[in-house]
Amino acid sequence: MTETGDYRHAKCYANLHGGCATKISGEHYVSHNLIKLYTFDDPTVTILHDNGYGIPRPVKPKEFVANVLCRDHNSLLSPADDAALAFATFLRRIALSYLNGNGTWGEDETIEISGDDFQRWVLKLLATHAAASAFAAGGKRVVSPIPDDAVHLLLDKAAWPRTWGLCVAKEPGNSYLKYDPFSDIATVLTDWWSAHPFFATSDNALCGGVVELAGVGFGLSLYNQGRGLPEFDNPDNPLKGSIQRPAYMEWVLNNVRKRINFSWQDNSQIFGVTYIMD
Numbered sequence: 001m002t003e004t005g006d007y008r009h010a011k012c013y014a015n016l017h018g019g020c021a022t023k024i025s026g027e028h029y030v031s032h033n034l035i036k037l038y039t040f041d042d043p044t045v046t047i048l049h050d051n052g053y054g055i056p057r058p059v060k061p062k063e064f065v066a067n068v069l070c071r072d073h074n075s076l077l078s079p080a081d082d083a084a085l086a087f088a089t090f091l092r093r094i095a096l097s098y099l100n101g102n103g104t105w106g107e108d109e110t111i112e113i114s115g116d117d118f119q120r121w122v123l124k125l126l127a128t129h130a131a132a133s134a135f136a137a138g139g140k141r142v143v144s145p146i147p148d149d150a151v152h153l154l155l156d157k158a159a160w161p162r163t164w165g166l167c168v169a170k171e172p173g174n175s176y177l178k179y180d181p182f183s184d185i186a187t188v189l190t191d192w193w194s195a196h197p198f199f200a201t202s203d204n205a206l207c208g209g210v211v212e213l214a215g216v217g218f219g220l221s222l223y224n225q226g227r228g229l230p231e232f233d234n235p236d237n238p239l240k241g242s243i244q245r246p247a248y249m250e251w252v253l254n255n256v257r258k259r260i261n262f263s264w265q266d267n268s269q270i271f272g273v274t275y276i277m278d
Helices: 032-038 071-076 078-101 115-131 148-154
Strands: 024-028 065-070 109-114 165-169 193-199 206-213 216-221 242-244 248-253 256-263 273-276
Touching: 024 071, 032 078, 065 071, 065 115, 071 078, 078 109, 078 115, 078 206, 078 256, 109 115, 115 148, 115 165, 115 193, 115 206, 115 216, 115 256
Parallel strands: 109 256, 248 273
Antiparallel strands: 024 065, 165 216, 165 242, 193 206, 206 216, 248 256
């Protein structure tokens, strides 16, 4: 991922290192290719935010955007959108075939996607909402600054600290991190994504959040959560019982596995998670 030039567009939240185009582009709140996937690319479909201050009225997908990235940075981050699309396409196809247990589970299947790009997609989705002041808390719009560290990580200008980053449910019991994309057909038809931010207590700066895609919850932290400390196991902690940067996620029913392998640049991830389906 490279950038050129020193120009910084004032409306581009990723302008920290320059490399901006002179034109701003509409960055979709959630990837346009995902919208097309989940709406069967229906030209008559409309989409809106059902909470917060993003797009509160039904609009065509091309209008479900925030003017918070320049054209070049928007294009630069397209591999992140591709990783999310690959993840969602795989699980959605299986869910449609399985039909809440009324269809077929099929044979063993495995795909591989870039964990680094998928992690970047989760961060981009949260950052886009924060840049557009689209999040709400207590019924009020929240102005949430995007830390410089978040931009460094988004543009691959820095390595993720060991204690930061993406995580998923390691075991049942965490209502914040869902892990079953197959037992509720709504995750295929209507409730296929959501975003819930974490804010710093001092200035409401973005410090992570939980993003759902295809019935699976992903936590993202831009801080050290204190794993291993007693406070981490607080039932109200949305990241409780999670595993960071998994090597794989797999769902097993009757010994048949549906598996997503995540590749990571540092090759240090050796632990994955297996969910046994009833």
